[in-house]
Amino acid sequence: MREFGYERALDVPGAVAVAVADPDVRFLGGGTNLVDLMKAGVERPGRLVDVRELPLDRVEPTPGGGLRIGATVTNSDLAAHPEVRRRYPALTQAVLAGASGQLRNMATVGGNLLQRTRCGYFTDVSKPCNKRVPGSGCPAVAGEHHNHAVLGASDHCVAVHPSDMGVALAAFDAVVTYETADGPGELPLADFYRPVGDSPHRETALPPGALVTGVVLPPAPVAARSRYRKVRERASYAFAIGSAAAALDVRDGTVTDARLAFGAVASRPWRARAAEDVLIGAPATGETFAAAADAELAAARPLPHNAYKVPLMRNLVVALLTELTEEATR
Ligand SMILES: Cc1cc2nc3c(=O)[nH]c(=O)nc-3n(C[C@H](O)[C@H](O)[C@H](O)COP(=O)(O)OP(=O)(O)OC[C@H]3O[C@@H](n4cnc5c(N)ncnc54)[C@H](O)[C@@H]3O)c2cc1C
Ligand code: SF4
Numbered sequence: 001m002r003e004f005g006y007e008r009a010l011d012v013p014g015a016v017a018v019a020v021a022d023p024d025v026r027f028l029g030g031g032t033n034l035v036d037l038m039k040a041g042v043e044r045p046g047r048l049v050d051v052r053e054l055p056l057d058r059v060e061p062t063p064g065g066g067l068r069i070g071a072t073v074t075n076s077d078l079a080a081h082p083e084v085r086r087r088y089p090a091l092t093q094a095v096l097a098g099a100s101g102q103l104r105n106m107a108t109v110g111g112n113l114l115q116r117t118r119c120g121y122f123t124d125v126s127k128p129c130n131k132r133v134p135g136s137g138c139p140a141v142a143g144e145h146h147n148h149a150v151l152g153a154s155d156h157c158v159a160v161h162p163s164d165m166g167v168a169l170a171a172f173d174a175v176v177t178y179e180t181a182d183g184p185g186e187l188p189l190a191d192f193y194r195p196v197g198d199s200p201h202r203e204t205a206l207p208p209g210a211l212v213t214g215v216v217l218p219p220a221p222v223a224a225r226s227r228y229r230k231v232r233e234r235a236s237y238a239f240a241i242g243s244a245a246a247a248l249d250v251r252d253g254t255v256t257d258a259r260l261a262f263g264a265v266a267s268r269p270w271r272a273r274a275a276e277d278v279l280i281g282a283p284a285t286g287e288t289f290a291a292a293a294d295a296e297l298a299a300a301r302p303l304p305h306n307a308y309k310v311p312l313m314r315n316l317v318v319a320l321l322t323e324l325t326e327e328a329t330r
Pocket of ligand 2: 121
């Protein structure tokens, strides 16, 4: 491992000033992804600025009736928070579906959103990878891609974003807040991750040196009836091969409101707006749910070894929405 500097951030402006002045600085949350990547030689920061003692560790109500979640709230504390459990249950379920208890005790909200892909070529420095070394190529397209993207990818990169938490946040219109040398800013989660295009190494729309300070969830009554479902290759402690967060309001057999987002199918948590458009106003039946999934998955461009994800996501959506409908009409 290379030598690197380490310091604890004492306040937000101080942390930002250090990062803006030196592009070799990385913020350290729980370190559960960054330190692994440093050991593998994928990340080679000159200095780490530990943000865990910044006063960003609270989950608080917003004046508008939503919730503000600080960037250093741990995954465990977020999942256990009574207001999250009551008002956004799919978020609790998504967080608890990720990693292990020990990791969730360390991992932070900011770090979870900014964790890097698990693509095996990205984490192996002996291989080319456009995301790690721009212009070096993407061996996954013709190689190992069974858990890669079917939506929104490009020939330059077909990696998926691994976060479970992000999928629920995407379904609920979360807004990421950040701080730069020029002051505070915010990005809807829908705009937080950049489209892959020909520059997969540029993953987010954050300005250079920006510190993520938190996530704001707007009020969403429909979210109180929400669920997260994750498909993985073993029952626990594994990343998703497909997942979905959904919320549904059903009145007199008709869908009156719906939220749907997919995980492990794209370079970012994927808000399924085409599916939502089919759902809202339609009868809450299996046929509608399948049509909604088909509308979203019409844009899928699978590769030879990940085509299974298209029927997997269709079945997952139908099962999840059927469960939510049964719950709503019970
Ligand atoms: C074995 C294993 C299994 C896992 N399984 C899952 C899973 O099933 N689902 C899932 O979602 N995740 C899973 N994870 C990933 C885990 O959730 C992430 O490693 C974790 O959420 C990252 O949070 P962290 O605070 O440790 O981030 P760190 O490792 O500290 O940082 C990650 C990145 O975020 C940046 N960063 C951190 N905080 C900030 C901030 N406030 N502002 C700006 N940049 C910041 C860092 O510079 C770094 O680039 C797994 C991890 C492991 C090791
Ligand atoms: S899919 Fe993306 S991360 Fe994986 S090898 Fe290709 S460019 Fe790298």
